Amino acid sequence: MTGQGTGRAAGEIGSVAVEIRSVNHRGLRINLRMGDRLAALEGRLEQLIRGELNRGSLQVNVSFVPAAHNLAAPINSTLVLAYAQELHRLRESLMSDDPIDLAALLQLPGAIDTSDSGSADPETVWPLLRRAALAAIENLDQMRAVEGAAMVDAIRADCESIEQQRVRILELAPAVVEQYRERLEARVSQFLQGRGIDFGPLDLLREVQIFADRCDISEELTRLASHLRMFAETLVTGEAGGRKLDFIIQEMFRETNTIGSKSADARIAAAVVEIKCAIERMRELVQNIE
Structure with a gap:
């Protein structure tokens, strides 16, 4: 998730300022810029940040200004x-x-x-650096929380859109088989007219049944509804963060792909496109959820 946070701490030896800039990243990547005089504290600072944050590509800038009597x-x-x-x-x-x-x-x-x-013992600087870093992280979290609330609203809107399209497909699916039966019966009747070939109702029914089995999407629609419910629950509880949401989205996309490949109806195909668009938007957004 994108955001920026700053923190400062001062003491007898001087003052420390920490600035953290965050951009979207699936994992946690930290790039520290602290200067040679505080290089010994890099590992400790990175460990502190990893204990507080889980995701994002972070640029962390640290500056230390010694007190006047140290200059x-x-x-x-x-x-x-x-x-x-x-x-x-x-x-x-x-x-x-x-x-x-x-x-x-x-x-x-x-x-x-x-x-x-202008140097100071890194051990004496660490308490100031820790305070400044925690303040910067808190500031960053506040900024990200504002963005996160808007992001969750957008994700929920996409979930509603997917459910609307899923219901539409569910309503259209039975008509697909009936329309196929009517087209097949008309074509067979036209083809057999005057040819003296017997093609009874059972033969027609058998062909329609084969078609119905081949394009049956009831299981995929049921699983898609289940994935949507699980996604909504995970979004509320925050369980396992964005990684679990990402896995659920993969399953949703797989079910939607299967629905699209099985369907021969233009209206269902259009609904599938809408679902895929919503899933892609959600996929981008969940990369930012911790």
């Missing part, structure tokens, strides 16, 4: 002193009276240690 870069006093002593000897060798500029010394390589500037 001061330490001076390498030993190295600066060595630079000063070397410059003093050089000044004596050159018999120069130029003073040694402290600001210039601090610009020399290694004079200021920036390797840990």
